[in-house]
Amino acid sequence: GDSVTQTEGLVTLTEGLPVMLNCTYQSTYSPFLFWYVQHLNEAPKLLLKSFTDNKRPEHQGFHATLHKSSSSFHLQKSSAQLSDSALYYCALSDGDNNAPRFGAGTKLSVKP
Amino acid sequence: GPKVLQIPSHQIIDMGQMVTLNCDPVSNHLYFYWYKQILGQQMEFLVNFYNGKVMEKSKLFKDQFSVERPDGSYFTLKIQPTALEDSAVYFCASSLGGRDTGQLYFGEGSKLTVL
Structure with missing residues (x-):
């Protein structure tokens, strides 16, 4: 069946450094991929979703590219901010x- | 943007009692979901519901759990009887379906504490 694998556990970064959270998937179809963000004590919210026309979705400085050849949809940001700390x-x-x-989730902690 | 409302936001009950968690999904959405999140852990899928039926459920969706949406009113999750391990935050979500199936709108959660 379909499945998603993410960078496990906790990723700790210093503010200003680049962010990359890994996501790979297995699917028998051409799936749609999504990134959700959940801040402490809040509901999960959609951050990004893949497009069918190979455009790179971007939101709040985050972007992700769907690579069908490697079955990946890694989340990236050039410069981490303290407010990016979330699941x-x-x-x-x-x-x-x-x-x-859904994958198991990756907790991102950005330190000053 | 579209909102999913959940009632109550927090409920404390004694083990063995019944609880009903209510969800008012986005008005034109067709697919409804419940997820469970124990404090500090990942969010886990419980069940999804469409056209008056359970479409899929996980192993966490025990026999004590049931869902319904009578006559287009609240989408409810009922637990009867409750157990200590049911203590968690329960998130309701809805989606339009089709190509937008993966685009879920989540409520703020109902925190259930079973004593």
Whole structure:
């Protein structure tokens, strides 16, 4: 079945350094990929979603590129901010009404 | 933007009692979900619901759990009877379906404490 694998556990960075959170997937279809962000004591919110026309989605300085050849959708940002500290989930959908599959989540902690 | 409302935001009950968590999804959405998140842990899928039926459920969706959306009102998660391990934050989510199936809108969560 479809599955998503993320960078495990906690990623700790110093403010200003680049961010890269890994996400790889397995799917028998051409899936849609998503990144969700959950700040402490808040609900998860959509951060990015993949496009079908190879455009690179961007939001709040974050971007991700869907690479079908490597089955990846890594989340990147050139310069981490303290406010980026949160839990990040990568998710996959087959676009066919089945429940999206979420990864285990990666906790990003940005230090001064 | 579109909002998913959850009621109550916090409930404390004794083990063995029944609890109903209510969700008011985005108005034109067709697919509804419940997720469970124990404090400090990842969010885990419980169940998704469409057209009056459970489409898929995980192993966490025990026999004591049930969902329904009578006549387009609240989408509810009922736990009867509750157990200590049911203490968690329960997130409701909804989506339009089709190509937008993976684009979920989440409520703020209902924190359940079972004593």
